[in-house]
Amino acid sequence: MKIICIGRNYSEHAKELGNAIPEQPVIFMKPDTALLKGNDFYLPEFSNDIHYELEVVVKISKPGKYIQKESAHKYYEEIGLGIDFTARDLQAALKSKGLPWELAKGFDGSAVVSEFFNKESYNLSALEFTLEKNKKAVQQGNTKDMLFSVDDIIAFVSQYFTLKKGDIIFTGTPKGVGKVSENDILEGYLENQKVLDLRIL
Ligand code: ZN
Secondary structure, three states: OOEEEEEOOEHHHHHHOOOOOOOOOEEEEEOHHHEOOOOEEOOOOOOOOEEEOEEEEEEEOOOEOOOOHHHHHHHEEEEEEEEEOEEHHHHHHHHHOOOOOHHHHOOOOOEEEOOOEEHHHOOOOOOEEEEEEOOEEEEEEEHHHEOOOHHHHHHHHOOOOOEOOOOEEEOOOOOOOEEOOOOOEEEEEEOOEEEEEEEEO
16 A cells, blocks of 8 residues: 655645645655554654644545546545654755655654544544644644645546555645654544544653
């Protein structure tokens, strides 16, 4: 499976990192080895500035290529929450040289994914999600603020990459990204339901 991620999909987050609002989706990928197993995230030694990015994730349910936006909803049945851990110091160094972000975004454990839930139970076009760090809300997003909807994203990426069953799409983070430190507890909520519970070590 592959993990496709969307950057700068919330204008307030693009602004907080000093980036322009994109005219088409910004895409990057993580390898399948990035998936975190369990609830413990170990801070890697190569970074002093690991950031959380809370994102709604969707799981592709059947293969497709050149999917039209109008039929994109048929290609996913389940959604969840994820954290796109980012080595912000490494990313800034790579960005300044115009180099790809993989080292900063695709390292082991950098893709955290909750359990998946049937999308019919949610209104994906106005879905609230919240991240608490040590019991204090640090990110509050609503998918209505996405620049590119899930269906836009699927139509766009499937022009380039054949989507396969089990692929996961991280749909971008709202504003409020920040650093994690040893012993932090991260808890993610989809609407009012806690679906992520993570310990930083
Ligand atoms: Zn992200």
